[in-house]
Amino acid sequence: MGFQGWTDAAFDVLVDLEGDPSPAQLETHRDDLERSVRGPLQELCDALNEKDEFGTFWLSGLSERPAAWQSQRATWWIARRIRITFTFDLDGLTLGGGSASPAGDQVELFRAMVDAEASGAELAGLVERLRRNGFELTGPSRLRVPGQYSPDHPRADLLRLRSVYAEKPIDTDDIGLITKALRPLVELATWYTDYVVTTGWEKP
Numbered sequence: 468m469g470f471q472g473w474t475d476a477a478f479d480v481l482v483d484l485e486g487d488p489s490p491a492q493l494e495t496h497r498d499d500l501e502r503s504v505r506g507p508l509q510e511l512c513d514a515l516n517e518k519d520e521f522g523t524f525w526l527s528g529l530s531e532r533p534a535a536w537q538s539q540r541a542t543w544w545i546a547r548r549i550r551i552t553f554t555f556d557l558d559g560l561t562l563g564g565g566s567a568s569p570a571g572d573q574v575e576l577f578r579a580m581v582d583a584e585a586s587g588a589e590l591a592g593l594v595e596r597l598r599r600n601g602f603e604l605t606g607p608s609r610l611r612v613p614g615q616y617s618p619d620h621p622r623a624d625l626l627r628l629r630s631v632y633a634e635k636p637i638d639t640d641d642i643g644l645i646t647k648a649l650r651p652l653v654e655l656a657t658w659y660t661d662y663v664v665t666t667g668w669e670k671p
């Protein structure tokens with residue numbers, strides 16, 4: 468049948484899982500969670516994984532932590548700390564991607580590449596394209612540009628960041644539209660694998 472989105476039953480399950488349920492309480496919802504919440508997310512992964520355009524999306528596992536039940540994720544790990552993720556919770560489906568928790572060496576190289584004219588201008592263009600497509604950047608921003616860079620730098624807003632990670636809600640079950648929404652994030656991930664995380668894993 469393929470991916471057809473989520474029904475009200477998915478939200479009913481997640482409402483029942485709110486708060487701080489015990490491991491035993493979690494287990495009483497396992498079958499409903501697998502069927503109504505994780506099932507459609509796996510169908511979305513299967514539909515995308517069948518395409519040659521992307522890598523492989525994997526569902527995160529379940530643990531005894533309530534958070535692992537209350538929010539389900541499917542992630543394509545592209546390189547070290549570079550990923551694209553679908554998250555489904557009571558707010559619905561959210562698509563996000565980029566570098567969410569960079570290592571220290573990645574932050575240093577990221578800012579050097581933002582400072583460099585060619586790579587920095589390329590990233591600025593990608594960020595503008597993401598915003599036009601409804602994405603918002605997440606994560607903290609410094610009040611000031613790091614001391615080694617001019618406060619009047621043309622990309623000062625990016626230099627104040629540790630990394631770029633962008634998210635937006637996805638309110639459709641149309642695989643074609645979801646695929647279209649993914650492409651700007653793939654461009655962002657490719658920028659990272661071109662300039663910041665150049666070894667270790669395959670590029671998207």
